[in-house]
Amino acid sequence: MSAVRVPRSPKVLIGAGLVAFFAVLTVVGPWLAPDNPNATNFTANLRPSSSHWLGTTALGQDIWSQLLVGARATMIVAIVAGVVATLLSMIIGVAAGYLGGKPDEGLSLLSNVFLAIPGLPLLIVIDSYLPAGGRSNSFVIGLIISLTGWAWGARVLRAQTMSLRNRDFVEAARIVGESRLRIMMFEIAPNLLPVLASSLLFTVLYSIGAYVTLAYVGLTSTAVWNWGTMLYWAQANNAPLANQWWWFVPPGVCIALIGTGLALMNFGIDEFINPRLRSAGLSGRIRRTSGLPRRPRLGFTPVARTATPRATWEAGSR
Amino acid sequence: MSERPTTSEATTLEDDTVLAIEDFCVDYGWGDAAVRAVNHVNLSVRRSRVLGVAGESGSGKSTLVYAATRLLRPPGVISGGHVSLTFDDPTSSDAKRRTVDLLAATPSELRAIRWSQVSIVLQSALNALNPVLRIGHEFDEVLSTHRPGMKKAQRRERAAELLSLVGLNADRLARFPHELSGGQRQRVMIALALALDPQLVIMDEPTTALDVVTQREIVNELAQLRARFGFSMIFITHDLSLLVELADDIAVMYAGNVVEWAPANDLYGAPRHPYTLGLLNSSPPLSGERRELVGIAGSPPDLSQPIAGCSFHDRCPFAFEKCSSQAPELRVLDDSGRKVACWLHDSPADVPVALRRRPRDATRVGAQTPSNAEGVV
Amino acid sequence: MLLRRLSLYLVTAWVAITVNFLLPRMMPGNPVQQLIGKLTGQVTVQQVRAIELAFGIGLHQNLWDQYIGYWHQLLVGNLGVSITLSTPVSSVLQSAVPWTIGLIGVSTILSFLVGTVTGTLLGWFRGSRLDSLIPVATFFQAVPYFFLGTVVLLVFGSNLHWFPVLGAYSQSVTPGWHWDFVFSLVRYGELPVITIVLSSVAGWMLGMRNMMITMIAEDFVLMAVAKGLPRRKVIMHAARNAVLPSVANLSLAIGLVVSGALLVELVFNYPGVGDLLLQAVLNEDYPLIQGIFLVITMTVLAANLLADVFYFVLDPRTRTEAAV
Numbered sequence A: 001m002s003a004v005r006v007p008r009s010p011k012v013l014i015g016a017g018l019v020a021f022f023a024v025l026t027v028v029g030p031w032l033a034p035d036n037p038n039a040t041n042f043t044a045n046l047r048p049s050s051s052h053w054l055g056t057t058a059l060g061q062d063i064w065s066q067l068l069v070g071a072r073a074t075m076i077v078a079i080v081a082g083v084v085a086t087l088l089s090m091i092i093g094v095a096a097g098y099l100g101g102k103p104d105e106g107l108s109l110l111s112n113v114f115l116a117i118p119g120l121p122l123l124i125v126i127d128s129y130l131p132a133g134g135r136s137n138s139f140v141i142g143l144i145i146s147l148t149g150w151a152w153g154a155r156v157l158r159a160q161t162m163s164l165r166n167r168d169f170v171e172a173a174r175i176v177g178e179s180r181l182r183i184m185m186f187e188i189a190p191n192l193l194p195v196l197a198s199s200l201l202f203t204v205l206y207s208i209g210a211y212v213t214l215a216y217v218g219l220t221s222t223a224v225w226n227w228g229t230m231l232y233w234a235q236a237n238n239a240p241l242a243n244q245w246w247w248f249v250p251p252g253v254c255i256a257l258i259g260t261g262l263a264l265m266n267f268g269i270d271e272f273i274n275p276r277l278r279s280a281g282l283s284g285r286i287r288r289t290s291g292l293p294r295r296p297r298l299g300f301t302p303v304a305r306t307a308t309p310r311a312t313w314e315a316g317s318r
Numbered sequence B: 001m002s003e004r005p006t007t008s009e010a011t012t013l014e015d016d017t018v019l020a021i022e023d024f025c026v027d028y029g030w031g032d033a034a035v036r037a038v039n040h041v042n043l044s045v046r047r048s049r050v051l052g053v054a055g056e057s058g059s060g061k062s063t064l065v066y067a068a069t070r071l072l073r074p075p076g077v078i079s080g081g082h083v084s085l086t087f088d089d090p091t092s093s094d095a096k097r098r099t100v101d102l103l104a105a106t107p108s109e110l111r112a113i114r115w116s117q118v119s120i121v122l123q124s125a126l127n128a129l130n131p132v133l134r135i136g137h138e139f140d141e142v143l144s145t146h147r148p149g150m151k152k153a154q155r156r157e158r159a160a161e162l163l164s165l166v167g168l169n170a171d172r173l174a175r176f177p178h179e180l181s182g183g184q185r186q187r188v189m190i191a192l193a194l195a196l197d198p199q200l201v202i203m204d205e206p207t208t209a210l211d212v213v214t215q216r217e218i219v220n221e222l223a224q225l226r227a228r229f230g231f232s233m234i235f236i237t238h239d240l241s242l243l244v245e246l247a248d249d250i251a252v253m254y255a256g257n258v259v260e261w262a263p264a265n266d267l268y269g270a271p272r273h274p275y276t277l278g279l280l281n282s283s284p285p286l287s288g289e290r291r292e293l294v295g296i297a298g299s300p301p302d303l304s305q306p307i308a309g310c311s312f313h314d315r316c317p318f319a320f321e322k323c324s325s326q327a328p329e330l331r332v333l334d335d336s337g338r339k340v341a342c343w344l345h346d347s348p349a350d351v352p353v354a355l356r357r358r359p360r361d362a363t364r365v366g367a368q369t370p371s372n373a374e375g376v377v
Numbered sequence C: 001m002l003l004r005r006l007s008l009y010l011v012t013a014w015v016a017i018t019v020n021f022l023l024p025r026m027m028p029g030n031p032v033q034q035l036i037g038k039l040t041g042q043v044t045v046q047q048v049r050a051i052e053l054a055f056g057i058g059l060h061q062n063l064w065d066q067y068i069g070y071w072h073q074l075l076v077g078n079l080g081v082s083i084t085l086s087t088p089v090s091s092v093l094q095s096a097v098p099w100t101i102g103l104i105g106v107s108t109i110l111s112f113l114v115g116t117v118t119g120t121l122l123g124w125f126r127g128s129r130l131d132s133l134i135p136v137a138t139f140f141q142a143v144p145y146f147f148l149g150t151v152v153l154l155v156f157g158s159n160l161h162w163f164p165v166l167g168a169y170s171q172s173v174t175p176g177w178h179w180d181f182v183f184s185l186v187r188y189g190e191l192p193v194i195t196i197v198l199s200s201v202a203g204w205m206l207g208m209r210n211m212m213i214t215m216i217a218e219d220f221v222l223m224a225v226a227k228g229l230p231r232r233k234v235i236m237h238a239a240r241n242a243v244l245p246s247v248a249n250l251s252l253a254i255g256l257v258v259s260g261a262l263l264v265e266l267v268f269n270y271p272g273v274g275d276l277l278l279q280a281v282l283n284e285d286y287p288l289i290q291g292i293f294l295v296i297t298m299t300v301l302a303a304n305l306l307a308d309v310f311y312f313v314l315d316p317r318t319r320t321e322a323a324v
């Protein structure tokens, strides 16, 4: 557990690359934008060209600039929501799993209730009551999203904590007389890192989806540029029906790519947590030289006569 | 007799041998990372006889039998040798005996042989039975796969009959595995293993997970069943005293090697390998005099490191220089046919007293008579 | 076990209802005035009354009495009156809910089946060329439902004309239980269903794959091979156990699918609750929003219970626990 060795499969590398790319875009995106995303001083409905890489909207705004600027709001909400939700799920999950008994029952009930209520409708209901100021505030939106997104992680973390609770090192800390809070924070939590990381990836993924959806439905401030509002405006102006793919496809693809990146990274964590999932295939060179099949087949142990026969066991018996 | 069949003997021996394992090597991993878990093993199982395989945990007993039946999971690889199974061919009308090279067999050939000729019982029956299927389903499935002619009612009848063989009521067929006790589950597995009258039944520590009383009951039942149906058996355990009651021959394994092979009573009464002696001293005696139990000092070697000389030399109380440089081979010791891989027996005069005892006479009845048709126990 | 789940759902239902009751009453300012201000033009007395009811204003009751009253109304099936449509919310919902249940039910079952079957094969034939499905499915999972819907609608509906789009059935057939209508229903349902299945299948697929890989390491699967069973049966032995966690998760996933599917309805103009919800949100028709939320939650809870019963049937171990 100490040496964190994340498996370096192509899947994980591609995922990490995608995530890193969008992380950089979050920071530098708005600076890279050639134009003000709100400026309406261009010809409307331009196709992509060298001056407007992704064309213009029906209002004559530069789509490329909107995409770059929108990255930041999208990612900030996702990160705020993801981090807050993961913290919530850690606190609730670890407490429930470690304390057991009555506190566990209460906390489990709480997370199960949140799991059972469909998230998006709840989000929409809460959001529809928000005053306009709240809707334009990325942090408020992020917090509300985290409220609907923590329960799954809490459940997983609770199960993991319960399996750790009776391990030797926890037992030892208990005997030494460390406080429960200390044990939870310094003995158990570090061992939950892989699960926490996986949970963070998923809540960020969920939050992007939820935020973009809220924006698309028109429940966030349309003054804040994010990929969801871009889709909202594209839809409102019938861009899909007019085949203006350069308007509505880029934000959608960006969302899909960052999501794919997160999910691919999670494969690495999965393999880290569950060693059985690690690839059992052979590298090409060994396979060629040994004559082993590429994919081991259950119940048909491969035969590769690589052992040197024992000299005294005279040849010729077969 | 597991003498290597020479061409002239082959015909006579073939009638007698069910499973022949020759110069068998099994590795875990491949290339530079390979670990030799079974090392040039020669063994044979004779018709209607029981071969006992004993050895400490990690000595390669399971690896040997799984690999021989091609059931070993990755990263296990068979890296050399031959395994052949001889059985009465059910498809030929004149009941001719047929020999199949298990290492060259195609998947469909293996499938046809599996369970109908070779069945296997694992250490933990809870894991071996599918937790979501009723016991009856397991029987039904095996019978319908291998006996397509059987009708559903016949299959059910057969399943009930098999259960009664192991002392279970037919109403267990409707139960799920978790509703049975450990002993009952293991009995179900044994009944299942006998479902198709196989030539050979492999038992990989079938009783280790059970309490001593149940263990004893099941071993007695097994002896009776075997006497009645005449199947051959490989019985794996680390409890030598259990084997003496059941086995005709015993092979003792250490670090992937067979270090001693002998008829059961000879081995039990008069071990010739220091490791066998150590094993005997660390298991409770069969009967009679109390004996102080002493474990073997040290622990089995790490197989991933190459071992110079005899694999047992660093734990052996009798080791001398040669043991740490040259690996002894399994060689016939005397005219009783027993074999041992130990340098001590090169110069008979120097053999320690503990390793030159004379075999006592039979401690049990029937086991050594050539025909096992008469009752046992 | 089933009883435990049932009580969980009852608690959840209570929480949802209470949240629904409290939210409008916690709003700052005077929402009634704001709303009436927004409803430019003539505001009928009915509308004002509907708003006041929704926000619990002008009742001159304390919160507790209002709460009791709220429950009374709910139990007799009164969800208030829609502000924009001026019709009872319950009757509005009555016509929309069956569409949503049908669409989501069919999609969820299909997605579960397709995902489970492909996941089984992916787990068993690990390392084969089938593995290239994984990144593809992962990508589709990451695409927001409504975006995928839009693209699919555009490419296969508007441009290629492979599927009819917009609405739930052709305008030229009259609704009823005859072949033309059912056929039209199926044809119009194809694209929305495909969209939802594509977006949600990866979860089932990957979960099943991982469980299969875990199961293959179990002894009973090796025993199935040792019994000489044909490969198909061996796979079934593993799959029969591997599917259990998927079924256990079914109840949790329904909520997620519903969330996405509502938006797919929107994209395809499907006459279900999704479209209604958007309209309600845009018009700030609070009674309608609340009614929809309640109905969705209750439906999801009922579906959860169904999924739990399914699990109960599949895993004999839970049954004995309950019996003992």
Ligand SMILES: Nc1ncnc2c1ncn2[C@@H]1O[C@H](COP(=O)(O)OP(=O)(O)OP(=O)(O)O)[C@@H](O)[C@H]1O
Pocket (backbone or CB within 6 Å): B028, B029, B035, B037, B055, B056, B057, B058, B059, B060, B061, B062, B063, B064, B074, B075, B076, B238, B303
């Ligand atoms: N998957 C594996 N990879 C590498 N080495 C393995 C693997 N499985 C087993 N081994 C090694 O092979 C050796 C033989 O193992 P095996 O299971 O055959 O022992 P055994 O005699 O059956 O022991 P037991 O009495 O505990 O069942 C052991 O030293 C073990 O460490």
Ligand SMILES: [Mg+2]
Pocket (backbone or CB within 6 Å): B061, B062, B063, B204, B205
């Ligand atoms: Mg073993």
